[in-house]
Amino acid sequence: MLTRASRKVVRRAPGTLFIRGASKDVVKNADTHLKVAATGKSLPIMYSLVNDLRVACYHNDSEMSSTAIHVEAGTRNETSETNGVSNLIARLAGKGTSSTKVEEMQMKLSKMGASLDVNVGREVTSFVVTGFSKDSIEHANIVSEVVNSSIFDENAITKERDAIVTEIDRNMENFPQITMDYLYSVAYEGTPMSQSLTGSIKNIQSLNRKDIMSFIKGNYKAPRMIVTSVGGKVDLDKLAEAAEKNLGGINNTFENTQDYCKPCRFTAMEVQHRDDDLPLAHVAMGFNGCAYDSPDRIPLRLLAEVMGAHDKSDGGLGQGLNTLGKAVQNPDSGLYSVTSFSHFYSDCGLFGNYYVADAENLYDAGLFVCHFWRNQCLNLIESNLMRAKRSLKGKVIDDIYSLPALQGKLAQDLFFGPGHPESVEETVDKIESFTVDQIQAVAVEYIRDQEFARSAYGPTEGVFDYNQSIDALRGYRW
Incomplete structure (x- = not known):
């Protein structure tokens, strides 16, 4: 039988959270305003x-x-x-x-x-x-x-x-x-x-x-x-x-x-695998992100939600979508899909997007995506941020009912995060706390005028030039 003395106990009571200290755990009251049934x-x-x-x-x-x-x-x-x-x-x-x-x-x-x-x-x-x-x-x-x-x-x-x-x-x-x-x-x-x-x-x-x-x-x-x-x-x-x-x-x-786990440096470079027999080009561009326990993790996830995921197969005419969604749904556009991603690890992260376009419109698609990221750095629209917050909170709450998602979150929280399982209320409070100015500041730090890694597969002759991409991401403040 396992005795109480043979284990260190870390219990959560409703409405409390644990703050890890150097010598002991301090219990602090959590002001949680979101009420979820489960x-x-x-x-x-x-x-x-x-x-x-x-x-x-x-x-x-x-x-x-x-x-x-x-x-x-x-x-x-x-x-x-x-x-x-x-x-x-x-x-x-x-x-x-x-x-x-x-x-x-x-x-x-x-x-x-x-x-x-x-x-x-x-x-x-x-x-x-x-x-x-x-x-x-x-x-x-x-x-x-x-x-x-x-x-x-x-x-x-x-x-x-x-x-x-x-x-x-x-x-x-x-x-x-x-x-x-x-x-x-x-x-x-x-x-x-x-x-x-x-x-x-x-x-x-x-x-x-x-x-x-x-x-x-x-x-x-x-x-x-x-x-x-x-x-x-x-x-x-x-x-x-x-x-x-x-x-x-x-x-x-x-x-x-x-x-064990030597630091993994980020390298800004690109690789292209040209295959003109393929009908569409697949391009992924990734910026040097942050670690899982970084305070910038939630802002980067919100930026990923601002971009969202858009595909021509979704149908519709683009009403009510952001500029990327409208471009993808435009029947005259050669941009077939755009998806953001944000991956976080123990001491590094990769944040960016993946898009698919035909060979004739590949250059314009790359320019369009770079301009989209630049606009989030210089002119993030508050209504877009509100939609991103709702989307991200919805995913966090949906994860309560997904056993694989809960397992993955527990592992990341304990291995790479605060050292204790983070409740959904804590996560939602963090999401709600960020303002437009704060998100723009994070976007400027990680995206604007930053070098990135890029890969392309398919008919890649028309891929948007790397140096021109840096210029397009830079933009100017007037």
Whole structure:
């Protein structure tokens, strides 16, 4: 039985938030004015075990729950020789443990109506079991067994390597993914962040069980692991006991810590893969963003919402849309889609947009997008900011009812954010607090007259010149 003395308790009471101090946690009253039906029963609470493994819950009245182990290890922790090992580990999850065969594991999950999924990111790998909330403790036992006791059978490794190679070949037709992979390869050139999530075919074919075990031994440590449960009401004490029983023996000491997460510098450059046989050009441009815990994260997300996402397939005549939306919906325009993105990591971030245009209008599309960003720096319209706030708040509130979104937010909050799960009220208050002048100041800092990374794939001859793009972003104050 896990005793109270063997864990550090961090509890949230309604209307309070924790401020991390140097020596102790200070409880402060939170002035929360937004009332959401579910939030009264969805305040996050957290334990930290003696080996520094953390356990967190986010409750609501759903009959479904999602129990996960998040590991702060992903493609950023791989070397150039082992790029793709995280993806291989994910594919092998559930393919047998030291005490349970793969058929038995599948039968156990099937009887509970549960599923096992593994998501690989650049800095976090998540092992998730989703099912009925009444079985959440058993879900925790299963996912702990998968993380702690997988055998990585040689036959299974060979089979999954072949499956990954086939998937990589198939993804060569996934133009948005290829373009974004190119963008990361130049934006973080020479750093682990430039590596793809899947790995290269050459690397995948050379990976073996020794590489897998070496990666797990070096990165799957208790301080880099979090056990989380979101959805239906879970007994946190029982979840902490299960975590202590299954994962309490995981090592919390590191070797070669000086090599862990070296700073990933941003590089302003571009790459073009010209293929005139394609009908449309795909272009991604990314600015040097901020880290997840930066106060500029919310303003950058708001700027991304100001741009929004527009596609010709959405239909309509463009009434009520911003200038980009009207341009995309114009039947005479060669701009087919525009989408913003904002990615945040432990010490860096990438913010920008992705657009698709035909070869004849590619130059004008690039100029148009640059002018749009310049206008947000110099003349952000208040009504556009209000719409962006409503859109972002809507997404934040919708995430309460999305188990994968809640899991991802918990992991980022604990690994890269304030160190405790941030409630929806806190996030919404931050969104509401920013003014037009503050957002413009952030836009000027990150966009105006700033160099950027860019990738282009397809008939790229007419891509807007890089130096002219810098001039178009600069603009002038009159």
